[in-house]
Amino acid sequence: MPDDGTxxxxxxxxxxxxxxxxxxILVETLGVPxxxxxxxxxxxxxxxxESIDFIDIGIRIERTLGVKLPTREWGAFARKxxxxxxxxxxxxxxxxxxxxxxxxxxxxxxxxSGLKGMxxxxxxxxxxxxxxxxxxxxxxxxxxxxxxxxxxxxxxxLPAAIFERLVALASVDAYSEEFTRVLRRLFTVRAVCxxxxxxxxxxxxx
Amino acid sequence: xxMAAFCNPLSAREADPVLGVGLDLVxxxxxxxxxxxxxxxxxxxxxxxxxxxxxxxxxxPEHLATVLAAKEAFFKALGHGLAGPFDWPQAEVAAEGGxxxxxxxxALAALQARGVTHILFNVGELGNIRFAFTILWRNGHAR
Numbered sequence: 299m300p301d302d303g304t305x306x307x308x309x310x311x312x313x314x315x316x317x318x319x320x321x322x323i324l325v326e327t328l329g330v331p332x333x334x335x336x337x338x339x340x341x342x343x344x345x346x347x348e349s350i351d352f353i354d355i356g357i358r359i360e361r362t363l364g365v366k367l368p369t370r371e372w373g374a375f376a377r378k379x380x381x382x383x384x385x386x387x388x389x390x391x392x393x394x395x396x397x398x399x400x401x402x403x404x405x406x407x408x409x410x411s412g413l414k415g416m417x418x419x420x421x422x423x424x425x426x427x428x429x430x431x432x433x434x435x436x437x438x439x440x441x442x443x444x445x446x447x448x449x450x451x452x453x454x455x456l457p458a459a460i461f462e463r464l465v466a467l468a469s470v471d472a473y474s475e476e477f478t479r480v481l482r483r484l485f486t487v488r489a490v491c492x493x494x495x496x497x498x499x500x501x502x503x504x
Numbered sequence: 505x506x507m508a509a510f511c512n513p514l515s516a517r518e519a520d521p522v523l524g525v526g527l528d529l530v531x532x533x534x535x536x537x538x539x540x541x542x543x544x545x546x547x548x549x550x551x552x553x554x555x556x557x558x559x560x561x562x563x564x565p566e567h568l569a570t571v572l573a574a575k576e577a578f579f580k581a582l583g584h585g586l587a588g589p590f591d592w593p594q595a596e597v598a599a600e601g602g603x604x605x606x607x608x609x610x611a612l613a614a615l616q617a618r619g620v621t622h623i624l625f626n627v628g629e630l631g632n633i634r635f636a637f638t639i640l641w642r643n644g645h646a647r
Binding site for chain 1: 528530534535537538541542545546549550572576584590
């Protein structure tokens with residue numbers, strides 16, 4: 299290890315050592331007891347991290363481990379609308395599959411109403427019942443894109459159980475509090491450490 | 505007029521003048537710790553050059569807390585937090601002598617794309633807390 303304490307140039311940095319460094323940063327930044335910082339702890343819900351803390355945590359990790367966390371991109375990912383297919387695409391599926399043509403005003407109005415609410419509105423105003431299976435299929439397609447974005451941003455797979463949970467929630471309403479809560483639970487200490495490990499491994503390969 | 509719309513969500517939807525609302529608060533102690541820990545690196549990351557002029561090497565933590573709250577309130581009104589797609593210097597805040605907020609670059613473009621014509625913005629303090637709010641408005645509804 300160099301004199302300045304950085305771990306960047308060391309080869310073979312294990313998850314445990316990354317976790318140890320991250321845990322120290324979180325204890326210092328958030329004022330939480332060391333035992334609270336487990337790999338599965340969620341930064342926001344379990345450790346109480348707020349937006350200003352992410353500035354602090356990001357700079358400390360960059361200075362200690364030499365890895366810049368893409369907190370802005372992670373924040374954008376957590377915006378719940380990405381869990382649903384774009385309204386224009388849904389409108390196309392409705393038109394080709396069910397001969398329902400939504401006006402521009404309807405599309406704007408239904409854009410954030412959730413799939414179930416959208417289907418109820420279509421039944422009420424267009425007299426067409428959309429099967430639950432279609433809603434599930436659309437939710438899965440939206441979440442598959444979401445999962446790909448997660449993998450790209452976090453450099454790890456979206457856990458299958460969470461993916462299925464999000465599909466079920468998105469088939470009803472991807473803008474619900476519960477959907478957002480499940481999304482937030484992706485921001486674990488483990489996810490951060492695995493991102494750092496992957497980024498460091500990439501640096502060494504490069 | 506804007507108060508009536510603000511207090512009644514239904515009329516706000518009907519008239520549709522409000523495009524975004526953001527509110528945030530920051531403890532001065534937290535801003536002080538952040539400044540102490542990261543100094544210049546932090547300031548380079550979050551402040552526009554104009555925000556640093558006349559503040560010496562380091563702004564007082566009270567000022568930093570106000571600026572952080574203001575930026576976050578603005579970005580929240582745009583639908584994001586500080587961890588959104590915008591760089592923090594894209595919201596330039598002046599808190600003395602009547603608070604002003606000047607959006608720049610992509611943040612300004614985002615406002616224009618959404619048809620925002622007015623930004624209602626102010627900052628305040630309560631003990632050790634600095635807070636800010638932003639309301640994004642369109643089409644001359646602001647008074």
